[in-house]
Amino acid sequence: MDSKSSKVLVVGLDGASWNILEPLARKKDGIFKKLAEKGATGILESTIPPVTGAAWVSMATGLNPGRTGCVDFLNRRGPGCRLTLVSSLDYLGKAIWDFMSFEGLSSVIIDYPMLYPPYKIDGAMVSGLGSPTKASYPPELLDEAERVFGGYEEFIRPQDPKYDDLDKFFEDLFRSFELKAKTSLYIAKKYEEWNLLFDVVSHTDWLFHRCWPFVAGEDGKYSKLSAEFLEQVGDFIEEYLKSFDLDALLLVSDHGSGPNTHRFNLARLMVSSGFIESPTSPLGYLKYLVREEERKVSEVLSKVGVMRSVIAKLKRRRRKKAISGSVPSFYPIDLDRSRVFLLNHTTHFGAIYVNLKGREPSGIVEPNDYEPLRELIVEEMAKVASKFGISIKSFRKEEIYWGPHVDWLPDLVLLVEEGGGAVEHDFFGKWIVKNESLSRRYLGSHRRHGLFVGFGPAFKSAKNLKLSILDIAPMIAGLLGVKFPWEPDGSIPKGLFRGKYEDMRLEKMSKKEKLGFKAFLTSIKFKSGLKERS
16 A cells, blocks of 8 residues: 555544434534444554553553553552653654654644654654643644634643633633634644644543533533534535545544543552551641651751751751642552552552562562462452442452553552442541542543454444454554554554555564664654653
């Protein structure tokens, strides 16, 4: 196949699933009805946990979290309690668009989550959700778009108190998406020779989080506004189809969505069950925090022979910093006496780290006690689930992850109510489970079953498919004849394609090509000013 002239469009609808879009396909003519009748539709199974920070990285790379190191927006990269934000360093050298650039194929990547800072590719790149600021490669691209349209889309935080006013929420949502759609189409047409265009719409996720009961309902003003917004998203996709002669359209999501029904206080359970030793009050925590900071500073400075007066001065400074609210990256946990610890992950899942001797700086759990301890915790979860009538699924990390980063991922990952339960760390609250949503502005949460639609000359018509999020990058590579430098964790699904694509398979780089790709990446890092994490 002639890869240079092929065009694959991937539109990511954050948080979407086919069961959300199907009612629109039944009711009205339009793109969703066309996709339902002529496309290949089904489930795209997300990562565990189904979180944006993990899922979009795995989708772009075809690698599971054990090989990307990403289970959340914030991730552990080594021993201890430090968490680092997902960034373009987690994509560079692993993403499908990098393989394409190496082979001289052009990509336009728009609003891809956590892809910051943007870096040099053959084409264009615009950072998306999770970026500290909007940015692009080339750098002048967004400035140009803003001049043309008088601005760029704003990120919307569904939990912002101003969105107690749902009319205000929908006003901002429609306005932001209108700007996003105009800018995306402008960029796509500016770089019209692209082979891959991957455009992510985060607005759908914002809608599902804030307005899930209305999205799932059919009556009332806000249900109608929700449907109207999704129809507008459909019009955006339709405009892409009218503007370009495509070989394939892929409609995908990082995860699905559903109601947020429960709150689960993991911290309280870990403390009350004796797995974590913690101060018993906020005042006790403050005293503990100051004492721990003083101890650490004193130990370090004493080793290099710093005078006592300097130590005292730094102690006062540390105390002031602690009281003002700057805290370490872990919670009120006495690591010298706790068998497990928790870190500041998102509420979509529970993450338990064993304080393992030989792995953690303050490890107290002997390697022989590692598995018995995890078994005890799993049993405790089962008791709580039975007592409160909820579902808690416990996953040992080696059951769901494999690769070089597994050591630093959570030893146990929890999904409460299949993702419908928000996992919280309220150390001083006395509650374990509450039958309520996280807040009145957070009514929807994540599910593992996301969206897949394949449409166009490359795809057969098919229904009720079940694919993995890890299959998307290999699928794009197959459609465009791009080689992978290694074996991905996903694969090209069989029996889904037709015509010249029917027997496509994934090709791998030769040893010589791998060496060339490595040199190519070194050049990209240098030109883009990217540095490895310290």
